[in-house]
Amino acid sequence: MSETSAETPWAFGAAPDPEDVLAGVDTRVPEGVDATGLAELCLALGDDALVLAHRLSEWCSNAPDLEDDIALANVALDLLGQARLLLARAAAADPGLVGRLVPGLPAGSPALPEDALAFFRDPDAWHCARFVEVENGDFAHTIARLAVFATVRLAAFQRLVEHPDPVLAAVAAKAVKELAYHRDHAGRWFLVLAQGTEESRRRLLEGLRALWPLHDELARAYDLDGARAEAEVVLDQLLAVSTVERPAVAPYDGPRHTDDLTRLLAEMQSVARAHPLGVW
Amino acid sequence: MTTTQELQELQEGFDAVVARGDRIEPRDWMPEGYRRTLVRQIAQHAHSEIIGMQPEGAWLTRAPSLRRKAILLAKVQDEAGHGLYLYSAAETLGVSRAELTRMLLDGRQKYSSIFSYPTLGYADVGTIGWLVDGAAICNQVPLCRTSYGPYGRAMVRVCKEESFHQRQGFELLLTMMSGTDEQQAMVQESVDRFWWPALMMFGPPDADSPNTARSMAWGIKRHTNDELRQRFVDMTVPQAEALGVTLPDPELRWNAERGHHDFGQPDWDELARVVSGGGPCSAERIAHRRRAHDDGAWVREAATAYAARQASGFETGLRPSSTTGTVVEEVAQQPSRNHGAEA
Numbered sequence: 174m175s176e177t178s179a180e181t182p183w184a185f186g187a188a189p190d191p192e193d194v195l196a197g198v199d200t201r202v203p204e205g206v207d208a209t210g211l212a213e214l215c216l217a218l219g220d221d222a223l224v225l226a227h228r229l230s231e232w233c234s235n236a237p238d239l240e241d242d243i244a245l246a247n248v249a250l251d252l253l254g255q256a257r258l259l260l261a262r263a264a265a266a267d268p269g270l271v272g273r274l275v276p277g278l279p280a281g282s283p284a285l286p287e288d289a290l291a292f293f294r295d296p297d298a299w300h301c302a303r304f305v306e307v308e309n310g311d312f313a314h315t316i317a318r319l320a321v322f323a324t325v326r327l328a329a330f331q332r333l334v335e336h337p338d339p340v341l342a343a344v345a346a347k348a349v350k351e352l353a354y355h356r357d358h359a360g361r362w363f364l365v366l367a368q369g370t371e372e373s374r375r376r377l378l379e380g381l382r383a384l385w386p387l388h389d390e391l392a393r394a395y396d397l398d399g400a401r402a403e404a405e406v407v408l409d410q411l412l413a414v415s416t417v418e419r420p421a422v423a424p425y426d427g428p429r430h431t432d433d434l435t436r437l438l439a440e441m442q443s444v445a446r447a448h449p450l451g452v453w
Numbered sequence: 454m455t456t457t458q459e460l461q462e463l464q465e466g467f468d469a470v471v472a473r474g475d476r477i478e479p480r481d482w483m484p485e486g487y488r489r490t491l492v493r494q495i496a497q498h499a500h501s502e503i504i505g506m507q508p509e510g511a512w513l514t515r516a517p518s519l520r521r522k523a524i525l526l527a528k529v530q531d532e533a534g535h536g537l538y539l540y541s542a543a544e545t546l547g548v549s550r551a552e553l554t555r556m557l558l559d560g561r562q563k564y565s566s567i568f569s570y571p572t573l574g575y576a577d578v579g580t581i582g583w584l585v586d587g588a589a590i591c592n593q594v595p596l597c598r599t600s601y602g603p604y605g606r607a608m609v610r611v612c613k614e615e616s617f618h619q620r621q622g623f624e625l626l627l628t629m630m631s632g633t634d635e636q637q638a639m640v641q642e643s644v645d646r647f648w649w650p651a652l653m654m655f656g657p658p659d660a661d662s663p664n665t666a667r668s669m670a671w672g673i674k675r676h677t678n679d680e681l682r683q684r685f686v687d688m689t690v691p692q693a694e695a696l697g698v699t700l701p702d703p704e705l706r707w708n709a710e711r712g713h714h715d716f717g718q719p720d721w722d723e724l725a726r727v728v729s730g731g732g733p734c735s736a737e738r739i740a741h742r743r744r745a746h747d748d749g750a751w752v753r754e755a756a757t758a759y760a761a762r763q764a765s766g767f768e769t770g771l772r773p774s775s776t777t778g779t780v781v782e783e784v785a786q787q788p789s790r791n792h793g794a795e796a
């Protein structure tokens with residue numbers, strides 16, 4: 174009975190210190206780049222990724238089929254990876270950021286900057302778009318949201334690859350590949366749902382219509398160097414091939430954040446906040 | 454028509470392959486009882502992977518650091534992959550995933566008793582990785598050499614990932630044990646709850662396991678329930694010491710004469726209750742799966758309708774041919790997202 178020992182379960186000893194995702198990276202902000210502006214940009218991009226990753230992770234074990242559980246988890250993992258890098262970049266670029274945005278961080282907290290920002294920041298200090306905040310609807314709502322989000326974000330990240338900050342540029346280069354996959358995956362499903370059955374088409378149109386008032390805010394947030402115009406063209410192509418019209422609904426004009434974000438954060442932060450000095 | 458003599462020759466050929474320790478492959482002749490036993494065992498294993506996504510999946514939205522969130526999501530995703538892979542292996546025996554899913558939802562097939570227990574705190578994520586994935590490894594490593602080819606090959610990949618899950622679970626507990634007093638107490642409380650159910654994962658004692666002998670003769674099983682349970686206890690005791698937790702068994706002690714640990718018996722009546730659907734979360738687990746299945750029906754219908762319409766045209770790339778067993782090796786090519794799982 175030697176099979177198990179041959180697997181060498183692990184090395185005993187002290188648990189490794191959780192490392193900052195940017196450990197070993199030169200995080201000095203290049204001359205001529207506004208550090209505060211860079212941090213704000215990274216924070217907003219990171220917050221969007223984290224909040225949508227969280228929403229997608231809610232599908233895990235609830236998706237229509239195993240393949241969809243796996244695919245949505247894949248997308249969520251990509252976005253979570255982007256979020257960690259971007260939040261860490263924001264904190265490193267502007268060393269005062271965590272102190273300003275997370276005044277309630279307990280003294281002696283062992284949390285990494287990315288975790289301080291994710292788990293100890295109150296809702297009003299988040300920079301995400303309402304488009305990613307709202308609760309999951311059905312699968313069609315999720316597909317519509319992901320198709321639009323990935324299209325809009327991809328166009329912006331293709332430009333960020335040229336950003337003067339090499340850290341953000343490197344994060345963008347990695348993210349572009351991921352987002353292209355997300356867009357294609359969601360785009361294929363968008364087409365299938367649009368042309369599958371009457372019910373799937375009805376649900377897709379409903380999901381898109383529910384999200385559309387929040388699209389303008391998202392598109393403006395990602396409008397870097399003409400990215401919006403390009404994203405709109407791609408989106409129109411997807412809508413045309415699926416024979417779906419742009420919903421005729423006015424942009425939403427309400428508070429900066431939704432209740433849905435408050436509830437999401439209350440849940441996400443519950444364990445971390447219950448153990449303010451906990452190590453994980 | 455197969456004559457009695459032909460049948461006998463087929464049986465002898467089959468027995469010889471099993472005796473040599475070679476693999477039976479999907480196209481080979483096999484006794485009907487062997488096929489049925491395998492379908493039941495592989496399906497039950499696949500169902501366990503899928504139901505097993507729930508207790509830990511419940512903590513995905515509350516993981517206390519972004520690193521833990523990523524580790525947990527990658528793990529639960531791995532389990533979905535294991536399920537997919539095992540359903541594909543079962544399909545090589547002439548049953549479909551849809552049929553097997555139906556049998557799970559109707560209560561005609563079972564899943565591992567351990568997933569009928571609740572997860573009450575984040576420490577449970579670590580304990581499940583350490584003890585439950587650990588017990589699964591003890592059960593499954595010998596299955597890498599099981600006599601049915603597709604099942605054995607599925608197990609090779611599954612075991613690699615399970616052993617990584619176990620290390621991650623242990624690492625979470627070890628980290629928590631280096632934390633606050635409260636965190637340490639959470640770990641101990643969690644281990645207290647999961648220890649006995651983990652021992653039950655190996656099934657009833659050998660004396661009450663009538664099918665074991667036949668499964669061993671067929672080369673499906675390689676060790677008895679009690680042998681595997683003993684191995685698990687022997688493997689786990691030093692790990693518990695390294696963690697600094699106490700295993701909740703007053704009878705647990707090293708027996709130098711046997712060269713093994715002596716340990717107490719789990720409550721076998723409890724196991725019988727849980728296996729027959731009376732576990733604390735049994736109803737909830739199946740209700741969750743049924744709801745997800747029913748809620749997704751319109752999506753699957755849409756995909757089928759779309760594919761039918763496109764059949765003469767182009768492929769969308771959605772929905773690999775889920776009705777055939779040929780996807781087994783294809784699924785195996787998809788890498789785990791668990792960082793270091795290949796290490």
Ligand SMILES: [Fe+2]
Nearest residue numbers: 502531532535
């Ligand atoms: Fe598994």
Ligand SMILES: [Fe+2]
Nearest residue numbers: 586614615618
């Ligand atoms: Fe596992």
